[in-house]
Amino acid sequence: MRWFASPRSLRRAGIAGMNWRNAALIAEQNPRRFYPRVDDKLLTKKLAQGAGIAVPELYAQVRTNHDASDMHQILDALDGFVIKPAHGSGGEGIVVVLGRSGTMFRKASSALIDHEGLTHHVSNILSGMYSLGGQPDTAMIEQRVVFDPLFERITHQGVPDIRTVVYRGVPILAMVRLPTRLSDGKANLHQGAVGAGVDMATGALTTGIWHNQPVDVHPDSHNAIAGLQIPSWERLLEIAARCYELTGLGYLGVDVVLDAHRGPLMLELNARPGLSIQLANRVGLRHRVAEVDRAAPVAAPAGARVAFAMQTFGGIVEPEVIRAASQAVDGPA
Amino acid sequence: MRLHVGLLALALTVIGLSLAWYKHHSLGFPLSPDATTDAWIIEARLGFEPIGGAVKAQLKLPDAPPGFRVLEENFISRGYGIAVEEVDGQRTAVWTQRRPSGRQALFYRATLMPRDDPEAPGEEEPAPLPPPVPDYEEPYLQAVNSVLDEVRSRSADVATFAAMLMQLLNNPEANDNIRLMLEGKRSDVDRVDTAIYMLKGARIPSRMVRGVTLVDGARDLQPTAWLEVHNGQRWVPIDPTTGKTGYPDGFVKWWRSAADPAEVTRARNVNVRFASKRNQLDALEAAADGARGEQPAMVAFSLLNLPVQTQNLYRILLLLPLGVLLIVVLRNIVGVKTFGTFMPVLIAISFRETQLIGGVVLFTLVTALGLSVRFYLERLKLLLVPRLAAVVIVVILLIAMLSVLSNQLGLQAGLSVSLFPIVILAMTIERMSIVWEEHGPGESLRQGLGSMLVAVLSYLLMFKTGMEHLMLVFPELLLVVLAVVLLVGRYTGYRVSELVRFRNMDTGA
Numbered sequence: 001m002r003w004f005a006s007p008r009s010l011r012r013a014g015i016a017g018m019n020w021r022n023a024a025l026i027a028e029q030n031p032r033r034f035y036p037r038v039d040d041k042l043l044t045k046k047l048a049q050g051a052g053i054a055v056p057e058l059y060a061q062v063r064t065n066h067d068a069s070d071m072h073q074i075l076d077a078l079d080g081f082v083i084k085p086a087h088g089s090g091g092e093g094i095v096v097v098l099g100r101s102g103t104m105f106r107k108a109s110s111a112l113i114d115h116e117g118l119t120h121h122v123s124n125i126l127s128g129m130y131s132l133g134g135q136p137d138t139a140m141i142e143q144r145v146v147f148d149p150l151f152e153r154i155t156h157q158g159v160p161d162i163r164t165v166v167y168r169g170v171p172i173l174a175m176v177r178l179p180t181r182l183s184d185g186k187a188n189l190h191q192g193a194v195g196a197g198v199d200m201a202t203g204a205l206t207t208g209i210w211h212n213q214p215v216d217v218h219p220d221s222h223n224a225i226a227g228l229q230i231p232s233w234e235r236l237l238e239i240a241a242r243c244y245e246l247t248g249l250g251y252l253g254v255d256v257v258l259d260a261h262r263g264p265l266m267l268e269l270n271a272r273p274g275l276s277i278q279l280a281n282r283v284g285l286r287h288r289v290a291e292v293d294r295a296a297p298v299a300a301p302a303g304a305r306v307a308f309a310m311q312t313f314g315g316i317v318e319p320e321v322i323r324a325a326s327q328a329v330d331g332p333a
Numbered sequence: 334m335r336l337h338v339g340l341l342a343l344a345l346t347v348i349g350l351s352l353a354w355y356k357h358h359s360l361g362f363p364l365s366p367d368a369t370t371d372a373w374i375i376e377a378r379l380g381f382e383p384i385g386g387a388v389k390a391q392l393k394l395p396d397a398p399p400g401f402r403v404l405e406e407n408f409i410s411r412g413y414g415i416a417v418e419e420v421d422g423q424r425t426a427v428w429t430q431r432r433p434s435g436r437q438a439l440f441y442r443a444t445l446m447p448r449d450d451p452e453a454p455g456e457e458e459p460a461p462l463p464p465p466v467p468d469y470e471e472p473y474l475q476a477v478n479s480v481l482d483e484v485r486s487r488s489a490d491v492a493t494f495a496a497m498l499m500q501l502l503n504n505p506e507a508n509d510n511i512r513l514m515l516e517g518k519r520s521d522v523d524r525v526d527t528a529i530y531m532l533k534g535a536r537i538p539s540r541m542v543r544g545v546t547l548v549d550g551a552r553d554l555q556p557t558a559w560l561e562v563h564n565g566q567r568w569v570p571i572d573p574t575t576g577k578t579g580y581p582d583g584f585v586k587w588w589r590s591a592a593d594p595a596e597v598t599r600a601r602n603v604n605v606r607f608a609s610k611r612n613q614l615d616a617l618e619a620a621a622d623g624a625r626g627e628q629p630a631m632v633a634f635s636l637l638n639l640p641v642q643t644q645n646l647y648r649i650l651l652l653l654p655l656g657v658l659l660i661v662v663l664r665n666i667v668g669v670k671t672f673g674t675f676m677p678v679l680i681a682i683s684f685r686e687t688q689l690i691g692g693v694v695l696f697t698l699v700t701a702l703g704l705s706v707r708f709y710l711e712r713l714k715l716l717l718v719p720r721l722a723a724v725v726i727v728v729i730l731l732i733a734m735l736s737v738l739s740n741q742l743g744l745q746a747g748l749s750v751s752l753f754p755i756v757i758l759a760m761t762i763e764r765m766s767i768v769w770e771e772h773g774p775g776e777s778l779r780q781g782l783g784s785m786l787v788a789v790l791s792y793l794l795m796f797k798t799g800m801e802h803l804m805l806v807f808p809e810l811l812l813v814v815l816a817v818v819l820l821v822g823r824y825t826g827y828r829v830s831e832l833v834r835f836r837n838m839d840t841g842a
Binding site: 015023191 | 838
């Protein structure tokens, strides 16, 4: 293994660096006035509901510390829920509660937390601990996604989510983020989750990346990653593509979770999606961006853009691999 | 847009560098702080004994002597009123006192810096009217005419005419007419006086100039007399001993007349003594003082004119852009992660007080201790702002304790914390503990070390490379820094850290 790649070889591979992403993608494609549509998750949710895009249900929002002491009346009626800051970033400040154990709440990490702990967490959210620039924030209490058992073999607690990068309305890259024991059930690569590349044509997983190192199996369960196929893949891509019209942002990260009952739900949007997705897919962004600029029907409706993406960027995973993987899931389990 | 930024950066660089070059080359601002320049201190001591009643003492003063810049002038005289006036077209110090007693000594002192700009050989002045021919009496009439005829036949213009005449006057034994004119007169003042008297016969305007030649450590300089003739455009100095034109190096033109430089009413034993002394001056001070005298526009933009306290503030303020530039390069081209964007620069500035090693130790100690307190506070479940305030208070307590402790141990570093950015430290601790919890201790320590590394590098860049002096004297270099920052702002290439991060990616296409 080498320690360095030459800039020229990275350019040949079409890898986007941080500076290029900021200058050519974010500065060019994302008008700042549209940022609140993605940075404010309450607003995102409202917009998505208006456009008929499925999202996790919002149970309550907490705006003041006074509300925070009242919120337990709402929480007591719920079995599982998620508390998150409306302006959080990078998955920070999200608490997933699976259920109860006596008077305590059981977190996704199976640690317990009491009423006071939750109130303190909410007050941290309200005072802006997790928001960009420390602005006072709102806490959201929303439906906990009962995730599709599909990923159970290759995930450790938590909710795996599917990140799709959409450039000018065309999905160009996708990855599945699989929580690990290390990431404490969080689907964030920085925190130790596995990122797995996705074949754009079939929704089948390619290979994984863990701590910037390629992996073929999930580090906790040691089950193979490649070949597992995401169901209703085309519908998921269409949700991602439609988020372009929703926000007006030309470079957009769309996070979708698969709910066991409701199918793909749009969890949140990101106006500055990161570059790890290139590692997970072992594909550079720049070639795909150039391809969209050259040939994609960017003015066409979402369905046509998805068709273009599946046709142009897909076909990496061999059908045999998918078949073998689906047998592994159905067979012994 | 790329071209636009490029041209803007180019323009800024050119303006910044050429301003700095002009200041260095033409105005003599030094590039390094310890450059010194030769300067001279000249002193005139006016001594007299009052004979009763109010005294008015006048001393003629040099007025922009050619070949020198006057950096500073002082009048030392206890109990006297002092005014500088024009008296008969001559700059003059006028001291007055109602009833002085005992022997009096008044001083005039000036600091002069030689300058090597190609000085015109005399002052530009409107030509005076040609003097009337004096009524020479015999036998002088004949002598003057014969000398003038002789000189006229061997000279080309006014300057050579006067020079030739001066040469003849220097050698009275060779010429009877000259000997006649100089009968009983020995001194250079007499010779110049005679020359002026004879030049009137040729209707050439001329005058006497008195001055001193600088000698290091001289206590009793004798003023010498020089002849100046007007050639229609300017006054041309003529050496009374050799007849050469132009003043030599080290000659300070002082006053214009055959009379004594001083005049004191109601006093006796009036004398004036001249002294001179070489002085090593801070080149920066000399350049700034010199520029003040002649380039008011340039000086309006100079920070060296500000009060010293404000200057000291700018000393640091002007270094900030360098630290900021370093951060820009390290973050956008190298890809180092730090806590807070410009926090390391502020830490680096505090290192200036504590010195590097002490600062690093102090920073590490306070952060580590503060972090442990912060972890304890986390368990108390406080609101964000009170918790931050608590960390600030704890940090101050820690620093105070460390100061007391290091004082006991006889260490200096712990005492120089005045500028240590306590609030910045508290914010750092807060950020570190959040990263610690969210991303694990490894990431937290990595960013902490990154911040420390950047702080140390910017400290070295700002305070250990002579930049402090350079930026204060040539603040226009900020334009160059701005240009570099703008260029980096359009850099879309890979960061060094990305070459590592994506090292396994270059196989696929």
